[in-house]
Amino acid sequence: MSSILSMPVIADKALLNPNSDDGCWDILFMICRGTGITPMLQLIEYHLEKLNDKQNNTQLFLLFSNETELDIILEPDERLKQKKVEDLEELENRSNGKLKITRILSNKLDKLGDLSHDVIFSWLSKNYTPNNNGEIISIPSSITHGHTSYSSSSSILKKELPIQEQQQIIYEPTKYVETLSCDPVALRVFVCGPSLMMSAVNEAFSKMMFPEEKIITID
Structure with missing residues (x-):
C-alpha cells in the first residue's frame, strides 16, 4: 500500500490531491467497514462542497460492508448509528x-x-474504465453475482459467482490493471476499517496487482 495515515482531518489536507488546486481527486474510490466510514464521510463532504463551487468531472464511489444497516457504524449509541446512516444517504x-x-x-x-x-474488481471495473492514450478497455456492463445483478448505486452484492462468470473474470483484471497503471486520471482508492478487513482488502489488491501508488490505507 502506498501510505498509512492516522485518522484524518481534511483541513490538514492529508488525504487530498496535492496536484490539484482544490485538492479534489478526479476518481475517488472508498472501501470501508464499521467506523471506517468516518474518514470517508469527511472526504465525501469535502469533494461535494468543492463540486458546488465549480463544474468538474469528479466521481465518488463508496463500497462498505456490514451485517445490517445499523452495523455500518460501530457507535455505542444507536441514535448516533442511525444519524450517520441518514447523513450518508x-x-x-x-x-x-x-x-x-x-x-x-x-x-x-x-x-x-x-x-x-x-467482488472488489467487479466494483472497480463497473464504475470506471481506464484510458491509456485513447485505448479504452471494454468491461462488461453487468457482472452477475449468484442470481443477483451487481448495480453500482445503493446495491447489495452476493459473493457467489457462477462458473461462467468466474472464467470470464480471470483475464480481465490483468488487462484492466495494466491499463489503469498508465491512466493519467488522478484516481485513488482509500481503505479504512477493522484490521482483519484491511488485511483482506490488501490481499485482494495484491492478488490483482493493483498499482500501490493509487491506494491509501487509513489506520
Missing part, C-alpha cells in the same frame, strides 16, 4: 449522481469473503 441524494454507494451485506460466519478479489 443525504449526501448521496444531494450529489447529483456524483456519489454512488454500494452496500454489501455479509455473512456473519464469513465476514471477510464479501470483500474478495472478485
